[in-house]
Amino acid sequence: MIGIVILGSFIAIIIVAFASIVEKRLADSIVLSMGVGLGSVVLFFIFQAPDVALTEAVIGAGISSVIFLMALKHLKASR
Amino acid sequence: MSDIFTYLNQKEVIDSIVLIGSMALFFVGLFGLLSQKHIIKIFISISIMEISIFLLFVGSTFVKGYTAPILGDGFEKFVGMNDPIPHAMILTAIVIGMAVFALGMSFAIEYYKLTGITDIDKMREMRR
Amino acid sequence: MNLKRDVAVQTYSGLGLSALLAITILNIMLHNMPQSVKRAGEKLLEINSQDGVANAVTTVVVYFRGFDTLGEIAVLFIASLGIGLVLSSHSEHHHKVESSFILKTASKLLFPIIILFGIYVMVYGHLSPGGGFQGGVIVASAFLLLLISHQDFELSHSVISAFETLAGVSYVIIGLMGLWILDNFLGNFIPHDISQMGMLVSGGIIPLIYIIVGIKVGSEMSMIVQNLLKRSDNE
Numbered sequence: 001m002i003g004i005v006i007l008g009s010f011i012a013i014i015i016v017a018f019a020s021i022v023e024k025r026l027a028d029s030i031v032l033s034m035g036v037g038l039g040s041v042v043l044f045f046i047f048q049a050p051d052v053a054l055t056e057a058v059i060g061a062g063i064s065s066v067i068f069l070m071a072l073k074h075l076k077a078s079r
Numbered sequence: 080m081s082d083i084f085t086y087l088n089q090k091e092v093i094d095s096i097v098l099i100g101s102m103a104l105f106f107v108g109l110f111g112l113l114s115q116k117h118i119i120k121i122f123i124s125i126s127i128m129e130i131s132i133f134l135l136f137v138g139s140t141f142v143k144g145y146t147a148p149i150l151g152d153g154f155e156k157f158v159g160m161n162d163p164i165p166h167a168m169i170l171t172a173i174v175i176g177m178a179v180f181a182l183g184m185s186f187a188i189e190y191y192k193l194t195g196i197t198d199i200d201k202m203r204e205m206r207r
Numbered sequence: 208m209n210l211k212r213d214v215a216v217q218t219y220s221g222l223g224l225s226a227l228l229a230i231t232i233l234n235i236m237l238h239n240m241p242q243s244v245k246r247a248g249e250k251l252l253e254i255n256s257q258d259g260v261a262n263a264v265t266t267v268v269v270y271f272r273g274f275d276t277l278g279e280i281a282v283l284f285i286a287s288l289g290i291g292l293v294l295s296s297h298s299e300h301h302h303k304v305e306s307s308f309i310l311k312t313a314s315k316l317l318f319p320i321i322i323l324f325g326i327y328v329m330v331y332g333h334l335s336p337g338g339g340f341q342g343g344v345i346v347a348s349a350f351l352l353l354l355i356s357h358q359d360f361e362l363s364h365s366v367i368s369a370f371e372t373l374a375g376v377s378y379v380i381i382g383l384m385g386l387w388i389l390d391n392f393l394g395n396f397i398p399h400d401i402s403q404m405g406m407l408v409s410g411g412i413i414p415l416i417y418i419i420v421g422i423k424v425g426s427e428m429s430m431i432v433q434n435l436l437k438r439s440d441n442e
Contacts, residue, residue, distance in 0.1 A: 002143060003087025003096065010100030014107060017127045021111035026119055033123045040130050047137050048147040049166045050336035051264045054328070055173050056133075058344045063432065064126070064177055066351060070435050071184040072119060075191050102232050106225060113221045140248075148252065148263035149336060150404070157255050157263060162248035167267035171279045174340050174424065178286035181431050185290045200210075 005046060013039040030068045034061055090143055097138035104131035116198050118187045122180060129176055136165045259399045260333045260410040268338065269416045273393040277378060280423055284375070287427040294434045306356045314356040321349035329421035333410050339417040343424030350429040354436050362433050367426045374423040381412055381419075 013036055020032035037060025044053035086092060108131060111124030140162040146154070148163040191197055251271060252263060260266045268276055325345035332338030353360055385394030399411035 001084065001088070003089070003093055004084060006093060007087060007096050007100075010096060010104075013130075014100070014103050017104060017107045020127070021107065021115065021120070021124060026117065029120065029123060033126065036127055036130055040134060043134055044137060047141040048145065048161045049137050049169075050147055050149070051262075051338065051341065052133070052137060052166055052169050052173070054336055054341045055170055055344065058341065058348060059173050059177050060130075062348045063344065063351065063428065064180065066355075066432070067177075067181050067184055067435055068119065068122070071188055074188045075119070075197055098232055098235065102228065105228070109221060109225065113217050147336070148248075150261040157252040160252060160263070163251065163255075163263040163267045164248040166264045167272060170264065170268065170338075170340055171276065174344060174428075175279055175282055175286075178283050178427070178431060181435060182286045182289050182293075185293045185435065189293050 002046065006043065009039055009043050009046070013043070026072055027069070030065060030072065033068070034065045037061055037064070088143070093141070093143060094139070097135065097141070101131045101135040101138065104128075104134070116200055118197050118199060119184075121199065122183060122187075126176075126180065133169045133173065136169050140165050256401065256404075258395065258410055258413065259401050259404045260413050261405055262333050262335065262338075265333045265338050265413060265417060268340075269413050269420070270393070270395065273382070273416070276420065277382070280375070280378070280420065283424065283427050284371070287431050290431050290434050306358070310356045314352050318349055318353055321352070322346060325349060325421075325425070329418055330414070331407075332417045332421075333414045334405065334407070339420030339422075340424055342421040343426075344428055346421075346425035347428035347432060351432045351436075354433060361437065362429060367430055370422055370426045374419045374426070378416065378419050378423075381416060385412070 016032055016035040016039065020029050020036065023029040023032060037056060040060065041053050041057045044050075044056055087096075105128055108124045108126075108128030111127065112121060115121060115124060142161060145159055145161045148157070148160040148166070150157070187197075190202075196202060248263075248267070251267060255263050255266050258266055258270060260270075325342045327342075328337035328345060329339055329342030332342065350362065354362075382393045385396050386392045388394065388396040393412070393416075395411040395413070397411040397415075399409060399413075403409035
């Protein structure tokens with residue numbers, strides 16, 4: 001059971017990462033890169049690393065996306 | 080169908096999935112790094128490459144059936160547990176990586192305020 | 208001509224790097240990973256129970272790699288310093304965009320709960336998954352919520368730098384006390400008994416240092432977030 005979950009998570013992460021890179025709108029691209037972080041949280045939990053999963057959940061889904069979105073706002077605001 | 084499940088549950092097959100999957104994720108990030116022009120897209124590509132390295136580190140020491148390296152209910156000794164060293168290294172690397180990304184984004188914001196450029200092909204101050 | 212050469216250099220270096228990585232990883236796959244590399248922490252797990260700490264990851268971060276953690280915190284401090292230096296060169300005048308009533312009320316209700324959870328994760332780091340790095344980041348995310356929803360809320364620079372300085376200095380002082388008493392830096396000089404394993408007060412200096420790391424990480428990440436959010440939008 002664990003093998004098919006790992007395989008599926010890796011395929012999902014790679015698809016979301018590729019979509020995040022080729023996406024034209026930058027805000028959508030940042031939200032898709034949050035999806036990569038979320039998928040890696042699932043994988044860290046399956047790999048029996050709850051400490052790393054907790055850190056990645058807070059950083060990847062919370063603070064990193066806010067930093068990217070704020071930078072995007074600053075770049076768009078003074079155009 | 081159950082043949083596929085038992086095949087995927089083997090120890091060597093899980094190791095190969097982790098190695099090939101994180102290698103593919105790294106190459107997706109490398110493709111973005113070389114093909115995209117906008118500075119935020121470059122940072123997103125680097126963060127994807129970083130996540131692939133984290134997955135390789137934690138996944139390569141994962142042994143099926145072993146538990147997390149924490150003594151809980153019913154565990155008396157540190158046996159049959161996963162390796163704590165990659166967990167500790169990746170734990171700090173995630174936090175440090177985030178702070179360094181914030182530093183990079185602040186440089187990008189200041190550069191944009193001064194010149195109005197976000198395209199990396201047009202950044203020509205250091206060229207002659 | 209210049210652009211053409213750049214494209215060629217990028218393509219060839221990318222292809223070369225890809226080929227190198229593919230060869231390396233295929234090599235590892237074909238010959239399998241040597242068992243000694245794969246279980247590098249086996250010895251550490253064996254001697255881990257002498258410290259009376261239930262979470263082995265905490266012992267590795269704070270005790271076996273304690274000096275590296277001090278260096279990593281220094282890297283975090285330098286990144287925070289650089290962001291403050293780069294982004295605070297302009298005078299700040301805020302744009303007044305009022306948040307909605309629901310957002311304000313909800314963030315006021317959630318803020319103490321998130322802070323409490325962050326402190327719990329910090330203090331119980333040696334017993335359960337968690338610790339200073341995670342707890343500090345959770346505290347910073349609570350301040351992030353408040354900074355987004357309340358436009359006039361601002362963290363005081365002097366209070367944050369007092370917390371940060373106190374945490375950094377006490378980390379070094381505890382390390383030097385270990386050097387003085389036990390002849391090695393960050394030696395575990397507080398008595399720690401194995402029979403205490405699983406209690407809140409156990410493990411000697413290890414939970415103390417992880418709480419210090421949590422305070423430092425929390426204050427630095429809060430400062431980074433505030434510098435990025437409160438940057439003046441219009442010149």
